[in-house]
Amino acid sequence: MKALRVAGVSANTIFKHKMRAFLIILAIVVGIATLTVVVALTQGMNKKIMKQIQNFGPDAIVVHSGGGKIRGPSTASEANITRKDVSDIENIDEVKLATSFQVALDMPIKYGNKFTTSWVWGVEPSWKDAWRRGASKGEFITDSDNDQLSKVCVIGQSAAKELFGDANPIGENILIESVSFQVVGILEKRGLSPIGTDFDNLILIPFTTASRRLMNQPLYISTARVIVRDPSRVETVAGQIKEVLRENHHLAATEEDDFRLSTPGEIAEMVKSASKTLKLFMWLVAVISPFVGGIVLMNIMLMAVSERKKEIGLRRAMGAKKKHIIVQFLAESIMLTFSGGAIGVGVGIAIALLIKLSGKPISVTWQSFAIAFIFSTLIGLFFGIYPAKKAAALDPATALSQK
Amino acid sequence: MIEFKEITKSFQSGSVRTDVLKGLNFKVDKGEFAAIMAPSGTGKTTLLNILGCLMKASSGSYLFEDIDIETLNDDQLSDIRNKKIGFVFQTFNLLERTSALDNVLLPLVYADNYPVDAKQRAIKILESVGLGERINYKPSELSGGQQQRVAISRALINNPSIILADEPTGNLDSESSKEVMNIFKTLHGQGRTIIVVTHDINIARNAGRIIFLKDGRVEKTEVVS
Numbered sequence: 167m168k169a170l171r172v173a174g175v176s177a178n179t180i181f182k183h184k185m186r187a188f189l190i191i192l193a194i195v196v197g198i199a200t201l202t203v204v205v206a207l208t209q210g211m212n213k214k215i216m217k218q219i220q221n222f223g224p225d226a227i228v229v230h231s232g233g234g235k236i237r238g239p240s241t242a243s244e245a246n247i248t249r250k251d252v253s254d255i256e257n258i259d260e261v262k263l264a265t266s267f268q269v270a271l272d273m274p275i276k277y278g279n280k281f282t283t284s285w286v287w288g289v290e291p292s293w294k295d296a297w298r299r300g301a302s303k304g305e306f307i308t309d310s311d312n313d314q315l316s317k318v319c320v321i322g323q324s325a326a327k328e329l330f331g332d333a334n335p336i337g338e339n340i341l342i343e344s345v346s347f348q349v350v351g352i353l354e355k356r357g358l359s360p361i362g363t364d365f366d367n368l369i370l371i372p373f374t375t376a377s378r379r380l381m382n383q384p385l386y387i388s389t390a391r392v393i394v395r396d397p398s399r400v401e402t403v404a405g406q407i408k409e410v411l412r413e414n415h416h417l418a419a420t421e422e423d424d425f426r427l428s429t430p431g432e433i434a435e436m437v438k439s440a441s442k443t444l445k446l447f448m449w450l451v452a453v454i455s456p457f458v459g460g461i462v463l464m465n466i467m468l469m470a471v472s473e474r475k476k477e478i479g480l481r482r483a484m485g486a487k488k489k490h491i492i493v494q495f496l497a498e499s500i501m502l503t504f505s506g507g508a509i510g511v512g513v514g515i516a517i518a519l520l521i522k523l524s525g526k527p528i529s530v531t532w533q534s535f536a537i538a539f540i541f542s543t544l545i546g547l548f549f550g551i552y553p554a555k556k557a558a559a560l561d562p563a564t565a566l567s568q569k
Numbered sequence: 570m571i572e573f574k575e576i577t578k579s580f581q582s583g584s585v586r587t588d589v590l591k592g593l594n595f596k597v598d599k600g601e602f603a604a605i606m607a608p609s610g611t612g613k614t615t616l617l618n619i620l621g622c623l624m625k626a627s628s629g630s631y632l633f634e635d636i637d638i639e640t641l642n643d644d645q646l647s648d649i650r651n652k653k654i655g656f657v658f659q660t661f662n663l664l665e666r667t668s669a670l671d672n673v674l675l676p677l678v679y680a681d682n683y684p685v686d687a688k689q690r691a692i693k694i695l696e697s698v699g700l701g702e703r704i705n706y707k708p709s710e711l712s713g714g715q716q717q718r719v720a721i722s723r724a725l726i727n728n729p730s731i732i733l734a735d736e737p738t739g740n741l742d743s744e745s746s747k748e749v750m751n752i753f754k755t756l757h758g759q760g761r762t763i764i765v766v767t768h769d770i771n772i773a774r775n776a777g778r779i780i781f782l783k784d785g786r787v788e789k790t791e792v793v794s
Contacts (some may be wrong), residue, residue, distance in 0.1 A: 178667075484681040486679045563618040
């Protein structure tokens, strides 16, 4: 109860020194608002990454032709995966399905007098199960399309918008590198790929048509997508696929892989490392800002101790113990930083929502509130303890004799 | 009640040592109104700080109601100040921007048990010194005499064993000085122990006994008739 009474003294003091309180709160507001915005931005980015990984598929492994490091999908021109490779992969117990597709990047597309470029993928009907993505309108590529090397296509929504605007593209003919294809369906929307490319700027044609009529790659497959039964076993299955492919490709132990495997974990690492520097910078700013606020607090509180020596002496003469003086000054610091934290988190969220309006990834969650409140209280404690101890250490007789 | 035995106090500043009190011996009994009379610069404030448990002596023994003050730690000294001593200062030492009532209640913030009737008690004391109408006035809205009466009320709120007054009329005009000394006399009449430290013989004569200090020692004691 005595501590509460002493804390009540702190609250009274704050009300009696409004300008000083305002300055401290302002400094903390700036710091905590910055921290809140950074937390919201980081969480927004993480959410976006998670969504991109979700787009990739948490249970998926993509097998690319050609070795080296991760980049975009391998194209038909560098294809070296065989039908046997895909069939052997499919025979791995934990593999649910595997689908092959041929990839060509940035193919010229024409409809009437409109031009665009798009990824063109030659796919089998199982592509739709492997990507959990079929036609939102019209038909998807069928087995018979593949058997007959049909010149039909399913068009992604970005490509459709580019070529047809708001008109219905189904039944229309487009030219893909001067070969005419009839649009039979519109692909379900997907958004961005893990590497940030537009997954809707994509045109699907039959695998066989792509291999023989468009990409001149009748023997090999550029890419395969594998779905595993248990998402938690993705990395293990990736290891098994690697073994199968190295054996099939007769690679010696000293030779490097002539294929690449993309797993959700790898994709997450790749996306995270791309934003690592930015995140580091943001966190640096976020941590420095409240720290500066803390220094302002300490400075003003030290001045307050100096100004209030006589009051401290009087309180000591009236029976205040050293610990009461510490509690009084510390409570004052914490009340101020906590108020600054509460206002700061509000201001930070308002700024974060404004940034969100401009299309940046922002996510405001309870963690923003928790971090801001914990941080502001810690600032009050950390930067308030020194002035509080200094106040308590004053000799009562000397403090009382101050003019 | 209070006994100083061979109390000395020295201050060291670099290599210079100043002996302010050089073996003080005196007693103040319970219910007594004593004045300690000393010219300026003769260790009056130091004596008051020791008497008020704000400072410890360099040597000697200070007994307060049979408690050896020199053996107490900082927290115990705070308890003595809170429970047993009521201070009245020359410059009043009231908290600015704080009402008369809250100034009077200040020592209770640090009391072990906050009385449920604290506010009523404070108002009653303020009424007894003629400030019943001004309980919500801030120090800046009160005259010097009124401020000192608030300070006396504050000294009484904890019902202390002794009231220690340091030049209580030093900043007051003669009319207010007379009023303040009359309050002390009334309090003494009610059985309270009061020690007034002053350099003004006219003020000292309000007490029952005057202890004269000279060169850090008791020069003489005089009973006021």
